[in-house]
Amino acid sequence: MRSTPSSDPVSPEPAASEAFLRMEGVSKVYPMGDHAVFALRSVDLSVAAETFTAVVGRSGSGKSTLLHLLAALETPTAGKVTVGAWRLSALDRKAQTHYRRAMVGMIFQAFHLVPTMTAFDNVALPLVLAGVAPERRRARAEACLEMVRLTHRAGHRPAELSGGERQRVAIARALVADPPLLLADEPTGNLDSTTAAQIVELLARLRHEHGKTVVFVTHHFAEVAAVADRVVELNDGRVVGRGDSPASSL
């Protein structure tokens, strides 16, 4: 699929046939009493595999909602979401879980590590939940901690780690099941700019070296400008801008 050359090499939007991730006419409406909140309004979006996409927009513009739809944590009110061979809008709860295990690694602004577990156990958690055997879990978790350069901190609990280290643990957790898609919701939001730069660099490296497709939500486009292939701007639930980032010409 990816080997097919793009019909328009300068267009940031891949041809539908080539897209790894696709949203067609997707809306998400939250009923709020007598009125409704439109978190997303007929969004069309295609993302090619192994690319780095930045999603920007004001607070409340629908960025998190977009990520949650891609993670099958929510279902669209209208429209169609496809990731690889998965038709997300058609999945039942059990299939959603399978999809998340196979396809998605999630990274959050607040890290969301389990406070009582060591870094190692946090990283291995998705494999535990998926019922993977202990020996394989161990090997994978060690490899992923190595990828985020935290092997020496494996036995520490989140409270004993810095913000940047916690986020790297969270990234290792997102990588442990080797999913093709990484969804990061403001992963740098709680970090200083130096540490934030390290996280961005790490995710960019994962995309290049391990072929991950990264969707990265941020308030500060500047911090991803150097590594993002393209940027999608949301405003009030609509895609108002999409384009090559300067970096994609590299």
Added chain:
Amino acid sequence: MRLVDLVSLAFANLKRNRVRSAMTLVGVAVGVAALAALLAYGAGLQRTARGEFEALDLHNALRVTSQPSPLGAAGDVAFLPQSSFDLDSLPPPVALTDSLLKVIEGLDGVFAAYPEIVFPVRLKAGRRAVVATAEAVPQAFGALPAYRPEAGAFFAASTDSTLLLAPSMARRLGFEPPESIVGDTILVSSATLNVRALRRGNPGVNFGMVAPPVGYRGYWLRVAGLLPEDGQAVSGLFRVILPLELAKGMRKITFFSTLDLLMRGAAAGGYSAVRVHLADPEAYAAVRRALRERGLYVTGFRDQFARLERLFLVLDLALGIIGFIALLVATIGIANTMMMNVLERTAEIGVMKAVGGDEGDLQRLFLIESAALGLFGGLAGLGVGWGIAALLGAFVDRYLHGLGLSGIDVFYLPPWMAGGILALAVVISLAAGFVPARKAARVEPIRALRSAT
């Protein structure tokens, strides 16, 4: 998720909130201990009663009277009309004579038939005196295990001036070791009716006090042997055994209640009651039928024991309900703890779902946590209950030993009952954890993730 992982995760979670988990455990332990102690108490009573019954070979014993006994089994009275105690309306009673005893002894399955002679006596040895019930048995009883003395020997002849008693009785009479009483002669006094005083129609006056028309008659009897006391400690408290012919010749008052006396007034001569001992418990129904066909009234000790067992069932049920309520209260503690755990960990549950957690697994995780609280609380409770039972049992034993008696099991918790209590604790803990676990499974990951930031 693999079961081992679920279990170890559940334990890790319980350890997170040590104090809360510990307090919940204590609650369950107290509930289980209460339930176990109460049930063990009921079972202990029942076992003691059954032990006595079996040690005395009572399931082989029948009591035969010539008139319906108001003290008999329900079945004996039930077939009579409402005014059954109008004795004149009954067919003429069959006299319980020695010749009838011979006939009864000839029935298939009958080991012995002998007149019922039971009367109160006072035993005296040196300065010590003890009140007891004397019971006469025929020589044939020497062959029954329950009447095989553990020291000394059974009566050599039915007319010998001898008696058998239990070691505890010997101790109470001041013999230590109890075996030292064997061969000694003690004074056995029976109460007698002062017939002359009765005839005069006015009670005697003694130092200004009204004295009942009762006298005493003393007999010097040699202790032939000590009866085994295992399982019949309570009987040992008051029972002594006399040879049948000796007892027949002793002067005594044999009635135990006024009702008994009144019923006897209409008796047709002969003995007031006869005891039949079966050779084979299987013959029970047939012998009973044969006796009834002869116009006799039969009360089985076995029937009475069945009634006793029913009584125990009611007692056990009552004790069980009280204990169960205690356990139920403790389980509300589990429900509360689990609900708090779920609320506290909502964000974490959401994250687990977001990183591939399955609804069923999360529900199971919380169910395992509450089951573990039930299981370990239950084990602790059984331990505590056992400790309490052992302690109280030791006190009772010391008290009984002080009386010169061998100990009895006040508490008895058979393994199946302990297992059942434990299973019950786990099952109702699971029930208590059900709603919280469902709540955990239903956590919306999005809501949890959003609310945590």
